[in-house]
Amino acid sequence: MPAPILYVRNLKKYYPIFGGILKRRVASVKAVDGVSLRINEGECFGLVGESGCGKTTLGKTILRILKPDGGNIFFDIPQDIIEEIISLEEKNPKSDRLKKLRKQYDAATFSGRKLLQLRRKMQIVYQDPTTSLDPRMFVKDIVAEPLIAQGIAKGEKAKNMVIEILKKVGLNESHLYRFPHEFSGGQRQRISIARALVCKPKFVVLDEPTSAVDVSVRAQLLKLFKDLQKEFNLTYLFISHDLSVVECISDRVAIMYLGKIVEVAPSSAIFKNPLHPYSQALISSVPIPDPTKRRNREPLRGEVPSPVNPPSGCRFHPRCPIAMDVCKKEQPELLEIEKDHYVACFALVRR
C-alpha cells in the first residue's frame, strides 16, 4: 500500500482555561482529542462537522499554525520510517533514537528552518475573504508574499510568477495594483487561492472556502478547485459544515464530533449509507432542494455539549438513539465495519 501523503496519528490539541487568583490551568478545552487520519496524494478529503467539533482546529494544527499537544504528523515520509517511529513509541518511548527520528521526520515537533520548509509544501485558504487579505496591501504584494518570505523569488521574477498564478485562478494583470476591497467576495477568494498556490505546495487546507460567498459564486469556486487540483496535482483537506458541497467535491469524507472522528468512508458510501448514528442524524438534517422529498422526521434532540466537559465514554451517547451501557464508560475506536468504511461505534461492532 503506498504511503499516504499525510498521516496524522493520535493528534491532540487542548486549549487551557485559566481560573482562580493565581491563574492556574483549571481545565482544558479538548478541541482535538486523539484524531488519526490518512490522506492520499491527489485526493480531496472532506472533513465535516458542526461548529465546535474541532475541524478548523484540526486543520490548523496539521499545518502547524497551532502547536499540537500530542500525537504525530507525518507529511510525505516513507512508510518504513513511520512504522519505526510508531513501534519505538509503543515499546521504548524515552529512547534517544526516537527523539532524533521525531525531530527529523515528525512535523509535530518541527521548528525553525524545518518548519519553514514545511510551510512551502502546505498552505491554507481561509473562510472569510475579507479578513484574510491585508487591506492595505496590493494584490501583487499579497500574492507574492510567500515567495518573498521563503526566499524563492524577488522583484521582477516574483511579479511574473504572480501574474502566472493569477491567470490560472481567473484574474489578470490589471488586478495587480489594486486593493482587496475593490473586489467582490468571489474574486477575493480567488486572490486567497492564488496566494496559497503561488509557491506550488502539495497539500492545501481549504477551511470553509465557500461559506462566505453567494450560491452562484460557490459553483464557480468549486469548479476552480477541481480544475486546479487536476492541473497541479494537489491534495485537499476540505473542511466544511455544508454537506452538499462536501458531497460533490470530496473523494473521501470524515465526520467529526466533539474532537473525535466518528466515521470515515468514501464520499458516496458515507452519504448514501451513513452508519454512525450521528452521521445519520447529520445527513438527514440537511434540507434537500426538492419539495417532493420533504421529510417529517423528528430532528436530533439536544445541543452539542461544551468541549470543556465532554460526556464520558462515547461523546455522542447522551443524544444517541442506540446508546448502550458500554457507550457511557468507554470510548469506541475507529474500526473497519465495511470495506474502506470506518466507524467508531460499539453498537455497530456487535453486529
Added chain:
Amino acid sequence: MENYLIEVRDLVVRFYTYAGVVEALDRVNLKIKPGEILGLVGETGCGKSVTSLSILRLVPPPGKIEGGKILFNKDGKIIELMSLDTESMRRIRGKEVAMIFQEPRAYLNPVYTVEEQIGEVLLLHRREELLERALKTLEELGRNSSFESRIYRRMLRKPNSLITKIMAKFCSKKTLREEIHKEVVRLLKEVEIADPERVAKMYPFELSGGMAQRVVIAMALSSHPIMLIADEPTTNLDVTVQAQILHLIKQLRENYKSSILYITHDLGVVAELCDRVAVMYAGNIVEVADVYELFKNPLHPYTRGLLESIPRPDKEFKSIPGTVPNLINPPKGCRFHDRCHFAKTLCKSVKPKFIEVEKDHYVACHLYGDQ
C-alpha cells in the same frame, strides 16, 4: 379580490450614498396570504432584507422609501402603512408584525438577562393583560386593597399620568414581575428550550447560537403577531440546529396561524419549509409561484440558473456567468439581461412586466406573455 394579509405594491427604495444613488428596490410587488409561509429567495445584495425592513418602515439612512404602497389587512380593514404616523406604526411593529434576524446575539442586549429582555417586550405589548393577571393573583391571595393592587389599578386606568409613574417607582411590583417570569418561562417552553427556568436568568453571551435564536423567536411571538418576518434566521446555525429551528417554525405556524415571510438564500430550506416562493434579483421580483411548481417548472432564466447551480454529486458544476450588476447605475431594461442565455434585443431596453403566466405563477420576463 383575493384575501391578502400584506400587499406590497410598486415599492421603490433608494440609498443616497457618497458613491452615488443606489436603486435598491425597483417597483417590487409582493403579496402574502394569511397563514402561509412565503419564501423570499435571492443572493446577497438583491434587496430581500431591504424589502422586509420597508414593510416595517425600518429602512436605515441613507435609504429612503420613495414610492409604492404597503397595504396591511387588519381584521378586514385595509391600512396603508406608508401613511401611518410614527405612533401608530410603533403599535404595529412588534405587535402585529414581528421580525427576527440573522445573528440573534447581535440583537440581544448583552447586559440584560433573557427574562428582562422578553419582559420588556411583554410590558410593551401586553401590559394590560399582565396587569390584570397580577391583580387577579393578588385578589386570590386576599391582598386586594394593598398598595400594590392600588398601583396596578391606577396603572390600568391612567397609564400616562405623572403621578402614576412616580407612585409606581415606590412600589416593588413583585407580583407583576412574577407574572412576567411565568409568561417568559411559558414562552421559552413553547420554543422548545430545555430547562427554561435556568435559561431565563442567563445573559446572551451564555447562550449558544440555536438557543439565542429560540429566545429571539420567543420574543417575537410573545405578542401573538399576525405576521412574522424572518431574515435568514438559520444561516449562521449548524445544520442539525437548523433542522430543529425549521421544525419549530413549522409547529408555531400550526399553533399560531401567523404568516411567515422567510428570507433565505438556501433553496433547500425553501423546499423544506415554504408554501410559496418569490425569487428576487437586483431589486426586482422576477418570479413567484407555489413551491412545488417553482421547483418542477421554473420559468425565469435566473430561477433556472439558481436551481442548476445547486451542487450535485456526479454532475458538472454549473454556475451563472457574470456578476450581479452595480445598482448605482443599473442596466435599463431587464436587470438580468447581461447574464441571461435567452436575452433578446428587447430585454436590453424594455423592462419586463410582472404578469401571471400560469395559474398563480407570476414571472417578469420577455419570454412569456405577449409583450
Added chain:
Amino acid sequence: MKFKGRWDEFKVSMAPRIEEWKFILKRISESPLAVTGLAIIIGFVIIACLAPILAPPQGHDPFVVPQDVELAALTPNPTPPTTRHIFGTTDQQYDIYYACIWGTISAFRIGLTVVTITLVIGLILGTISAYYGGVIDEVLMRFTDIIIAFPGLVLAMALVIAFPTIMPLNVTLIAIILLFILLTASIILRLSKWILTASLLLIICIFINLYYPLILELNLSRLDKVLVSLSLVGWPSYARLIRSEVLRIKNEDFVEAAKVAGCSDLRIIVKHIWPNTIYSLLIVSTLDIGSIVLTAAALSFLGIGAEPNFADWGQIISRSRNWISRPELLVRNWHTFVIPGIFITLFVLGWNLLGDALRDVLDPMIRRR
C-alpha cells in the same frame, strides 16, 4: 526602453495610493474647519520658511532676539507697537515681532522633534509588548505605568533642571548599552545572524572601553533639555495606544496567513501590522504637536524652558511676568503677552483642527473596507 517600462509600471503601482490621497484631500476640503486648520498650518510653515526675509537676523545666531540698544538707554519699560517695532518690545527692549517670527521655527522644531521621538519609542515598545505578550508584555507595561504615574509636567521640570548643560557622554558606554538593546531585540525577534554580530561587537566595545575610554562633551542648549525631557515623559500614551491597536490586528486572519506563508516576525510587524495601525497614531500625533508646544511654552513661562532672549513664544511671554501685576499695567503692556499668545493659540488651534479633520476622514476610510 526598459526605463520607460519601469516608469509606466511605477505610475500604475502608485495610482491607487494617489487615489486614496485625493479622496482624503477631497474630504478635508469639504469641511470648512478642516480647511481652516490646514490653512493655519500652511501659513505658519510659510512664515517659518520666510523667516530670514521677514525678520533679518542680526548677529550670528538668528535665535537671539535683537535688543534695541538706543531705546534701552531711554527706558527699561516695554514699549507698545510702533512703526519701528511692529509688535512692540518687551522690557529691556527686545523686539517681539522678531521673536514671534523666529519663534515659529522653534515651535515647529519642538513639536516635530518631540512627537517623532515619542512616536518612535512608543511604537517600538508598544509593538513588542503586544506582539509577544506574556512576560515581556507585563514587564514593559508596568514600566510604562511607572512613567505614567509621574505627573508629566513636574517630571519634565525635574528632568530639565537635572540635566547638566554640558553633558559628558561616555561614548563606549553608550555603545555598549545600544548593543545590549540590539542583542535583546534580536533574541526576541529570533534573528540569529544579528545575534552573532551584536555579541561580537559588544565584546569588542567592552575591550576598547577598558583601554581607551572615550568621553565626548555634548553641549545641550536649554531648549534641547526641554525637548529631551518632554520626549522621555510623553511616550507612554503612544505605547499604550499602539499596544491596543496591535492586539486588535494580531489575531486577524491575514496575519495568520502571513505566518503560514513563512514570514518572519519582523516582516509581519513591519509590512502587515504597522500599516494597518498607524492611522490612529497619526491622528493622535497631530493633536499632540499642539499640546507639546503648549507644554513647552508653559515650561518657558515658568523660567525653566529656553534661555532668556531665545526666540521662543513662551520665553517672550515669560518676560511679561513682572509687567502685568496691576490692571493699568496689564492694559498698557497688553502687547507683551497677547501677541505671542495669539501665535500660540493659532498654532495649537491649527493642529487640533487638522487632527480632528484627519480623524473624521480616516475613520470612514478604514470602515469603508
